[in-house]
Amino acid sequence: MDVTMKDVAKLAGVSLSTVSRVLNDSSLVREETARKVQKAVEKLDYQINDSARILRTNTSNLIGVIGAGMERPFLANLLKGIEAEARERGYALIYGDSDGEFEKEQNYLNIMKQKKIDGIILITTNYYNDLLSIVKNYQIPVVFASGYISDPEISCVTVDNVAAAYDIVEFLCQAGHKDIAFIKGPDLDLLASQERLRGVKLALRLSEIKYDPNRFIEGDFTFESGYSAAKKIIRKFPDVTAIFAFNDEMAVGAIRYLKEQNIKIPEEISVVGFDGIELGKYIDPALTTVKQSGYQLGLKSIDMLNKIINKEKIEDNKVFIPHKLVVRESTNKLNELTTKEEVIINNRG
Amino acid sequence: MDVTMKDVAKLAGVSLSTVSRVLNDSSLVREETARKVQKAVEKLDYQINDSARILRTNTSNLIGVIGAGMERPFLANLLKGIEAEARERGYALIYGDSDGEFEKEQNYLNIMKQKKIDGIILITTNYYNDLLSIVKNYQIPVVFASGYISDPEISCVTVDNVAAAYDIVEFLCQAGHKDIAFIKGPDLDLLASQERLRGVKLALRLSEIKYDPNRFIEGDFTFESGYSAAKKIIRKFPDVTAIFAFNDEMAVGAIRYLKEQNIKIPEEISVVGFDGIELGKYIDPALTTVKQSGYQLGLKSIDMLNKIINKEKIEDNKVFIPHKLVVRESTNKLNELTTKEEVIINNRG
């Protein structure tokens, strides 16, 4: 029913082998013969049967992507970057959502293995050591694109979560904030959230601010969780002057809550986020955040994976993409606030 | 190197055929034999070679998804729904982004055909008639999940863009707005944007408001385009009392611009969006919009595709998912505004 190489061979008056050679690497075929074959291919609109090819060659030009929470803007852009670079390099993508569940991850891993994927990108927040050992067992090239994995065998591409979180907290501290609350990610998130936590602690220590675990409210990276975390923060710590949400969506949720309570941002409370998604520019006040490019992360991940697949030398299997502090309207210096109050006090006095 | 059925057969002491039967449909196999085979499968951790299976059976349990602009929250959720339902039904997903380019769509269509996908979901804004005829030629089950396609042969699942746009414009009109501006989608978008446009026109006609094409500024569904569209609107039509952006992101961008200009929302200008993405609840003012569920749309699309693949009867190959007007803070009745003004006038008088 479908056109096969045999049909092409017959029409071109050559053998199967020759057709195959023309379609892959015509170096061994006379130009004239190649032309005949090409003509037949076009005339019949021949399309290769990929399964047959994969069966024989054991390479699929397929890359598996297993992610979770990919509807988040940052990760949606990551996927976009992955897709663009994969396409560029001749790979197609098999995409599966694990919902952050180990079982589903395993499941997809199996399915993808059965499809003989050439490599796999994992975007998984709560990796378990089990997953790591399974992945290693599979002998399939893997890149983690969600956080730093210390295991030296594992390649990963990620923003430097520790440094980035450090930078933004340091920024708050240098602005004079001492009473800071945090909306962290799920405790199960062993990658991004835990790393950012480490960066926070580091910055606090260097600024000689006591680390108080109570000031870390757990969220799940959604608007909603940011909103309700802010509520808890305001109740428990009415004196905070700054909130650092571990991603922009939670920051936006928090801002919404604060505004509902008629708390002025940044005059009374500064709010900062993480990721630097487009949205941050358009909310009111525009969000101060530390920006990383999901798209870039996607490109780099495929780049590294491609190198592993092709057994190219890799200088370093831990790659960090750049991050940048973006100061907008949701923060100010605590001094400024003080100044204003002083002015008011002066007026009164 | 990999474990094959042959290995399983040998270990279990049966023939290849028997192993295959056990793994597919053991109805013809003695229970005892089946157990032996199962045990061998487990012992060897046998994984089927999918390419071999597909080659033989010509069915892949693969569904292709070709989309564009999938980083938009609504579409990201659509993809999530597609993935969830596809997984549920035993399909894996091959995912490609077309960037809205015909050539890339064609390309992916070819690649996917070569991989013997069982069906395909198209989320493409500017479909060309070319694409339609190609798709028809391919004889592969297809579902459009992005808008209404009139061609009776083509199945589609979509919100009723005409009705939804009608509803929200009617809502504005009934609130007393006569001077409305619109931020539409790209003119190339023959689906969502053009349909919404039709809904708008219908509502305007029924409310006896003259249709003025100048009042429709073209955007591209991004925050940024909503922002600059609002700028144009305010310059050209300083008297507008309402803006309808054809999606929520553009509405958010518009709101940002209006706020920068110290224009009060909704007191001076009401703003409405389309889609009902989560974000709308958290911006200030919370966005009035017409809500559809991307996730739901995804589920329904796979459901329909699955039916086509299995040659089940389909009552109607045009399916609409529900939409709902969600009134929040970004709109008010023009009367209320008038009342306030009257009060002010009275105060003055």
Add this chain to the structure above:
DNA sequence: GAAAATAATGAAATCCATTTCACTATTTAA
């Protein structure tokens, strides 16, 4: 208990491309 029917299994063909090996045609070297 023999014949007929059914259940359970295996051998071999098949799906479609790639690739090795063998062979012929053409060049090059001597």
Add this chain to the structure above:
DNA sequence: TTAAATAGTGAAATGGATTTCATTATTTTC
């Protein structure tokens, strides 16, 4: 001109499953 080397091509083996057809065991029927 002949021997040696190389270029170009084809036949056949191969990858790993499914499935048809044939065959052997087992039941059922009379």
